[in-house]
Amino acid sequence: MRLFVNKMVVPAESRRSGNLGYGRLKASRVLVYSRLKGLENDTRIVEHLRKHRQVIRSLGLSSVPDRTTIGRWGRRYLSLLEEVFESLSSLLQLLTPTSHLIADSTPLVDLYDLEAEYVLADAGYASKSNIQAVETIGAEPVLAPNPRRGGKRRRLKHRGILRAKRYLVEQFNGLIKNHVSKGCWTKPKGMTKKTAMVTAGLISLNATAMNALLQSETSLKAVSQYWVRPRTEKW
Numbered sequence: 063m064r065l066f067v068n069k070m071v072v073p074a075e076s077r078r079s080g081n082l083g084y085g086r087l088k089a090s091r092v093l094v095y096s097r098l099k100g101l102e103n104d105t106r107i108v109e110h111l112r113k114h115r116q117v118i119r120s121l122g123l124s125s126v127p128d129r130t131t132i133g134r135w136g137r138r139y140l141s142l143l144e145e146v147f148e149s150l151s152s153l154l155q156l157l158t159p160t161s162h163l164i165a166d167s168t169p170l171v172d173l174y175d176l177e178a179e180y181v182l183a184d185a186g187y188a189s190k191s192n193i194q195a196v197e198t199i200g201a202e203p204v205l206a207p208n209p210r211r212g213g214k215r216r217r218l219k220h221r222g223i224l225r226a227k228r229y230l231v232e233q234f235n236g237l238i239k240n241h242v243s244k245g246c247w248t249k250p251k252g253m254t255k256k257t258a259m260v261t262a263g264l265i266s267l268n269a270t271a272m273n274a275l276l277q278s279e280t281s282l283k284a285v286s287q288y289w290v291r292p293r294t295e296k297w
Contacts, residue, residue, distance in 0.1 A: 063091045063098070063121060066269040071149045072142065084127060086142055089135045090262075091121045093143065097263040098270070100244050104132045136255040143261040150268040157275050180204050242267055 072087045084092075095117070096107045111118055111126045118126060181196045181203050188205045196203040239245070242263040247256040274280070 063095050063269070066150060066272055067091050067094055067146060067265070071146055073145060084123065084131070086139060088122050089139055090142055090146060092123070092127065092132065093135055093139065093258065093262040094146075094265045094269070095121060097242060097246070097259065098266040100241075102244065102246055103249065104129045107132055133255075136250070136258040137252065140254050140258040140261065143258055143265060147261055147265050147268065150265060150272065154268060154272060154275070157272065158280070238263065238267065 067087070067090055069087060072090055075086050092107065092111075096110075099110065101107045101110055108126060108129050111123075118124075179201055181201050183192070183203075183205050193203045193205065243260060246259045246263070250256055250259065
């Protein structure tokens, strides 16, 4: 966490008077670390930190934060977590440039990536507006045809690419849901905190992916081994 969630990645906060608290850098480390370790809620985070004193020092903390304090971080630092995720994603792009963007059937705020050459998606995205959005940025839409929106099933251009790469969506979703998020978003109240937890999970995946790439491990399967731990192993 200290290596990848650092002062260069987390924007510095302006100086202010009074109690400085833990600060945004330490708070973001705790939130990302909790997802890396699969800690379901704020209470579990506190319990884990109290049992592992060396982790407190590793995260740059001087003491264990209160449960309510950690609870406020999820709501207060959502925009910060989004900035950290985008920053680490940009670094990953430098380490291993990509040419494909694959969208799953979950509604997205932004369908496309300005760096993408091909945009792959399932039938749920096969609409004129989405195709136009992809073509506007000069990318090639590879969207599975939706029979309900076009009558006859049309022939899909580049269908070989979609068939070859589509499995990555399910593989990635399985990794995120089962080993990173572990349903953490189902219990907390409020969309802001839910979103913060999921974003922290994505950051933990980015950090792990960077670590894997630095060790010359490039497959998603290789990255996922960091979450699939033996049952006898204790954190």
